Amino acid sequence: MSIPCPRCQTPFTPGATSCPGCGSSLLLEAVPGGTEPTCAVHPTLRSLATCERCGAFACARCLRSGARGEAVCEACLAREPNLPVPWDEREELGTFKAFWKTCVNVLLRPEFFSRARAEGSASSSLLFVLLCSLPPCFVTGLTYLGMFSFMPAMFPIPRAEDQPNVPFEWIGVAAFVASILLGPVMAVATTVLGAGLDHLVLRMGNVTRGFQVTLRAHALSQAPWVLGVVPFIGTQVAPFWALVARVFAYRGLHRTTWGVAVAGALLGPGLLCCLCGGSYIAAVMFFVSQFGGN
Ligand SMILES: [Zn+2]
Numbered sequence: 001m002s003i004p005c006p007r008c009q010t011p012f013t014p015g016a017t018s019c020p021g022c023g024s025s026l027l028l029e030a031v032p033g034g035t036e037p038t039c040a041v042h043p044t045l046r047s048l049a050t051c052e053r054c055g056a057f058a059c060a061r062c063l064r065s066g067a068r069g070e071a072v073c074e075a076c077l078a079r080e081p082n083l084p085v086p087w088d089e090r091e092e093l094g095t096f097k098a099f100w101k102t103c104v105n106v107l108l109r110p111e112f113f114s115r116a117r118a119e120g121s122a123s124s125s126l127l128f129v130l131l132c133s134l135p136p137c138f139v140t141g142l143t144y145l146g147m148f149s150f151m152p153a154m155f156p157i158p159r160a161e162d163q164p165n166v167p168f169e170w171i172g173v174a175a176f177v178a179s180i181l182l183g184p185v186m187a188v189a190t191t192v193l194g195a196g197l198d199h200l201v202l203r204m205g206n207v208t209r210g211f212q213v214t215l216r217a218h219a220l221s222q223a224p225w226v227l228g229v230v231p232f233i234g235t236q237v238a239p240f241w242a243l244v245a246r247v248f249a250y251r252g253l254h255r256t257t258w259g260v261a262v263a264g265a266l267l268g269p270g271l272l273c274c275l276c277g278g279s280y281i282a283a284v285m286f287f288v289s290q291f292g293g294n
């Protein structure tokens with residue numbers, strides 16, 4: 001919400017101390033004995049708006065933007081829960097403990113998001129994604145390694161003597177290294193893209209907080225991927241668990257409604273699935289129409 005400047009009526013956002021239109025100071029001295037309301041905290045300053053939460057008269061020094069962009073007084077803003085996530089306390093806890101405690105919170109107590117601090121740097125969010133992606137990438141790599149090591153024993157392929165003989169074990173090692181090196185890079189890239197798509201949907205739902213908050217919510221909700229250490233089961237359950245955690249994260253960190261949070265978490269991936277699924281069906285139909293007649 002914006003409040004009009006008392007001099008030129010240009011709207012300014014709560015927290016500004018000078019007008020973006022006429023440049024004059026918004027810290028206006030109250031006329032002694034005047035009829036205009038004065039700030040509840042600073043009686044010598046004129047009140048420019050009332051706090052939308054407690055109704056107190058507030059001067060420019062006291063006005064702040066609340067979680068949904070509304071004008072609130074400083075005291076009300078301070079009362080908002082703003083707890084750090086264990087991941088924010090890496091220096092005190094140590095990276096591994098901070099990571100582990102955050103994962104337990106996201107997996108078992110996702111409602112903690114509504115009390116959690118919304119701000120966090122992009123690098124800290126992406127580092128979390130990187131760590132989440134390591135266990136499933138490692139297990140996937142090991143699976144390939146095992147598959148290619150045992151395949152020749154189980155399915156012996158007859159080979160001509162003069163054919164160059166590439167050992168299957170080498171392909172396995174290559175797949176292992178590729179999945180450990182490329183997997184985490186892919187995870188970070190898809191997080192940035194996915195959060196961008198979700199952020200567009202959330203903005204349509206009148207979310208006022210910035211992209212960094214969406215990125216943080218998207219990143220932290222990937223904690224279920226650590227279940228990837230359990231082969232197969234982990235990778236089957238993790239994506240759905242992460243989606244549920246993401247709804248909690250968007251609702252909590254953006255302080256928005258369940259409806260907007262669900263749309264933010266599901267609409268983007270859903271549309272992508274329809275697009276991919278649709279083009280897949282179209283490709284199959286084309287193939288069938290071309291070659292099905294024979
Ligand atoms: Zn002005």
Ligand SMILES: [Zn+2]
Nearest residue numbers: 051054073076
């Ligand atoms: Zn207030």
Ligand SMILES: [Zn+2]
Nearest residue numbers: 039042059062
């Ligand atoms: Zn004040």
